[in-house]
Amino acid sequence: MLDWSQRRVNTQRDLASDLRKQAVFLDRDGTIAVDVPYCRRIEDFCFWPEAMEALATLGKTDFLIVVITNQSGIGRGFFDHDTLSVLHSHMVEQVTNHGGRIDAIYYCPHHPDDGCACRKPHPGLLMNANQDMGIDLTRSYFIGDQESDVLAAHAAGCKAVILNRSGATSTESKAEKSAADLVEAVTWVVDEAIRPLSE
Numbered sequence: 001m002l003d004w005s006q007r008r009v010n011t012q013r014d015l016a017s018d019l020r021k022q023a024v025f026l027d028r029d030g031t032i033a034v035d036v037p038y039c040r041r042i043e044d045f046c047f048w049p050e051a052m053e054a055l056a057t058l059g060k061t062d063f064l065i066v067v068i069t070n071q072s073g074i075g076r077g078f079f080d081h082d083t084l085s086v087l088h089s090h091m092v093e094q095v096t097n098h099g100g101r102i103d104a105i106y107y108c109p110h111h112p113d114d115g116c117a118c119r120k121p122h123p124g125l126l127m128n129a130n131q132d133m134g135i136d137l138t139r140s141y142f143i144g145d146q147e148s149d150v151l152a153a154h155a156a157g158c159k160a161v162i163l164n165r166s167g168a169t170s171t172e173s174k175a176e177k178s179a180a181d182l183v184e185a186v187t188w189v190v191d192e193a194i195r196p197l198s199e
Contacts, residue, residue, distance in 0.1 A: 021136040024058055024189055025126060025153070027144035028069035031163060031182065033091070035145075038073035040083050042090045054182035055100030061190060064133060067105040068125045068142070068152070075111030084109075104129065120144075121151035126158065141192075143185045150175045159192070161185045 029035040032055070034046045058065050073079050084107065092102050106125040108118040118124035130137055142153030145163040150173055153160035162175040163185060177192075179185035 021134060021139065022062065022193065023064040023066050023129065023133070023135045023137075023140040024186075025066050025068045025129070025140065025142040025158065027120075027142075027146070027149045028067050028091075030145035031143060031149075032067070038076070038078045040073060040079035040087065042087060045087055045090060047094065048182060050181045050183045052095065052098040052100060054186040055095050055102070056098060057183070057186050057190070059100040061193075063189075063193075064103050064135060065101055066129050066133075066135075067102055067107075068120070068129075068149075069105070069107045070119050070148075071107045071109055072111055072119070074109035075114060081109065104133070120146075121148040121155070123152045123156035126152060126156035130156070139193075141189045143179075143182065143189070147173060161188060 026032055029039065032047065032051050033039075034048060036044050036046070039045055055065070071084055074081060074084065088105055092105075095102055106129055108116060108120070108125060110116040110119055112119065116122070116124070118128070126137065126142070129135055137157040140158045141161060142149055142156075142158045143161045143163065144150065144153075145165075147162070150160040150162055154174065159177075160175040161177040161179055162173045163181065164178045165181060177185070177188050179188060
């Protein structure tokens, strides 16, 4: 049984002994899955068509793959931690079955008015991951679909990629890269990470 917790979920192995230091952080809703407000049922959880390919590509790299997600539905009373655990178990199982992996999940359960330090755009969840897994945040990346993801990434010292599926120009985003979908985002991250080694 997976040990799901408010702060962290380890899904496959003892990450404390993992020597890899770079991570790719991924937003959940709008990035890996279609954004269904306060999603709490497996039947409503729908992956973006390219998500499995992107996660399978990442799974072949040495990156730690960490999901970072705001889940205020808990704080609002729409669902509880156990319900979210079931949904995340489903997500991890589907990703694994398609050749990818998710190494950890961190989520903020608080209401936006609670003033917590973990709700994006605050970097609290990324800092927790750094403390738990010894991640080099300056060599890590955050892929998300909202500017709050970009702000959280930069506050933690990571580079950011923002998804722009609509095709509109993201001239106002502070992200280092704008990508049309998750495959393009992952391709850029992998190329960016290995470029210094080849120069």
